[in-house]
Amino acid sequence: LFSVFLIPSVLLAGWIGYYLGVFSPVELNIQARGPYLMVFMMHRGAYHQILEKIERVGKLLDERKIPKTVACAIFYDDPRDVPLESLRSEGGYLVDRQLSLEHPFGQQKIPRRTVIVARVKAHPLIAPFKTYGRIVDFMKMHNLKHSGPAMERYLADGVVEVEIPFEAPDLEMLRRTARSLRQ
Template sequence: MAVRDRTGRDYAARIARAMTLVTARADDPPGLEELAATAAFSPFHFHRVYRAIAGETPAETAARARLQGAAIALLKGGETVAVVARRAGYGSQAAFTRAFRAAYGLPPAAYRARGGLGFPMRSDSDKESTMFEVTIRSTTPLHLAAIRHTGPYDRIGEAFGRLQAWAAGRGLMGPGTRAVALYHDDPRSVPAAQLRADAGLTVGPEVPGEGEVTLLDVPGFARVASLVFKGPYAELERAYDWMYRSWLPGSGEEPADAPVMEEYLNDCRMLPPAEWLTEILVPLRE
């Protein structure tokens, strides 16, 4: 193995350790000295290496994780905005409101009242009016480098962060790389700590697995139900609810014996949450 290849892989593994620490403590971000020590880099150079491999700064990684968790809490919980702000690690509700508005385009209270960005405002008597376009199409086989994620689905971003660092250190990230997740359990039927998912990136057949990164072959399907959702990942569960409650029973279709998939069609690090595109793919029986 060339020295350059070994160095790239070593850098990626060390930055992945720092990314894990950042996301695990997003509400109380570790300082430069602790992050640099975790990654075994000099503090003088840590931020540059992190940004080169992760595509964003540690502060941006932490902020995105904090605000995504806050968005989920605003939609699902009954806690006041002040409590959500405090749990997200903000020193004041005003600071939280500024950060949330800058990222999501709405202040937290308005986001909660509207029911999110990906859904139109509606009255309680109009709950079934939300509609999405579902198309039935085929898919081609995928060869993935994957990391198994066990735990709440909304934290799969941690696995994707480590996987992207692994791929970047090997020169595997390119414009044609696809990010795909497979979800094996129903989050309302299985305890959150036991949920299983795979975070995956498409790679060539010559790429070996290593450590926690395994190789996963996903077959092509002759028929899948496809729904493209535009908006924050925090709101995806409601798209699933609509698909399984309204579309699937009335479609005459039946899901196949295969996990549901998501493909992330753009880079959440480069765009605001309102612009994130996720394709939900439910394999169907032929």
């Protein structure tokens, strides 16, 4: 009788884990990304609550019939160092042109920069647990310092990309190392 419930439960848990991306591999790359133009709303508090801001920006863009490209969020603080209620972030969409906006909406240009990109097919609530640790390990291994906030891009195919800008003394060596991590 125990196995009658155990086997379906394990199968269901496995399927849910697969669906959410728990078992998906993380690709690590070094790339030049940007420039981006982002329409956003500011958020203070738990990072997992940023979705409401992204949805509000999406609604504004839809109402104005402005094409949106990619949903995204920028995270300014390390949750290991900053109290939950003080975490700062911005959620919104990348767009292709400058807009006239009023508070609480804003727009910013994100310049082209060299970033570590961690890419995973996973639910946006699962992706940070899979990607940030890999990025931190890579940065420690190569004695790198981040040079700006983290950006997450939520692609239409269920892929989440995390971009972390950094300073590097030997960029080509790091690119070769990142390529070897994918193999």
